[in-house]
Amino acid sequence: MFQPLDPLLHSELRLAIMSLLISADEAEFPYIKEQTGATAGNLSVQVDKLSAAGYIEVEKTFKGKRPCTICRVTDDGRKAFEAYVKALSSYLKVK
Amino acid sequence: MEENSNLTAERSLEIIRESIERSQRTITRNSALPMIWWGVCVVIFSFIIAYLWNNHGGPAWNALWAVMWLVGYVGNWMIDKKNETVPTTFVGKSISYVWTTFGIFCGGIGFMFCFIGNGILPLELIMPKVYAFGCITSVISLCFGMGTTITGLIIRNRIIQVCGLIAGLGGFFCALHFPGHEQLYVMAAVAVIGLVVPGVLIQLQNQK
Numbered sequence: 001m002f003q004p005l006d007p008l009l010h011s012e013l014r015l016a017i018m019s020l021l022i023s024a025d026e027a028e029f030p031y032i033k034e035q036t037g038a039t040a041g042n043l044s045v046q047v048d049k050l051s052a053a054g055y056i057e058v059e060k061t062f063k064g065k066r067p068c069t070i071c072r073v074t075d076d077g078r079k080a081f082e083a084y085v086k087a088l089s090s091y092l093k094v095k
Numbered sequence: 096m097e098e099n100s101n102l103t104a105e106r107s108l109e110i111i112r113e114s115i116e117r118s119q120r121t122i123t124r125n126s127a128l129p130m131i132w133w134g135v136c137v138v139i140f141s142f143i144i145a146y147l148w149n150n151h152g153g154p155a156w157n158a159l160w161a162v163m164w165l166v167g168y169v170g171n172w173m174i175d176k177k178n179e180t181v182p183t184t185f186v187g188k189s190i191s192y193v194w195t196t197f198g199i200f201c202g203g204i205g206f207m208f209c210f211i212g213n214g215i216l217p218l219e220l221i222m223p224k225v226y227a228f229g230c231i232t233s234v235i236s237l238c239f240g241m242g243t244t245i246t247g248l249i250i251r252n253r254i255i256q257v258c259g260l261i262a263g264l265g266g267f268f269c270a271l272h273f274p275g276h277e278q279l280y281v282m283a284a285v286a287v288i289g290l291v292v293p294g295v296l297i298q299l300q301n302q303k
Contacts, residue, residue, distance in 0.1 A: 019114035
């Protein structure tokens, strides 16, 4: 039986963001942008969506004089990611 | 990568795998220069200390290793600043813990021998005199090899694993044959095999 996939994570870019953050304590916005190859605007929109859902927290700070945006996964985000991977495996088993 | 919600299960898994592997590759890439740098530091200081030990006053010159840690740390900090920013990951933290533990253990052993060599602590506190300066390079080589091998296992790099094994085991047994200043040449060889060679090979792989 197929388990429902979290629609928030079932998107190429948002899934890539979560996958990057899941193995890191935290990551800066430019690093995520470089690793995903997304545009800053698009990435910002997707980060906001994940943040609004409580899956990640976004900290806006400064590195010297430059603004710096740091993203990290929350406990809810970690649980949601685990549930997503578990649900994903039900699709792979059937095939 | 653009917004796309029509993902297959396979594509989703591929994205997860790619993302995790990509950050691991960045860590491997960034480890090349620090390995070469620390290896070169050990080689240079080994030769300097061996020369001074042999010609100007004996094993007390081993205290210069403290200067090497300082020089090495400053250089490492400069390399880190130059490298691309990498987030703190479990892999990165594990490697850092391995080498911090190595530093603490070898530093601790070094300081004990330094205090004993300078008469601050009695030699009998740790071992009979005949072994006092014969074993330290063996032990440090072993720790060195273990650190390199574990790093290779964490980042799943076969070259580093093999170099660590050769450096650790080879250095351990070779150093036992050289109780005097010659053991520092073994230390230099251990640094070349355990740090410089894997560092250069990773660097060459990065440039391909």
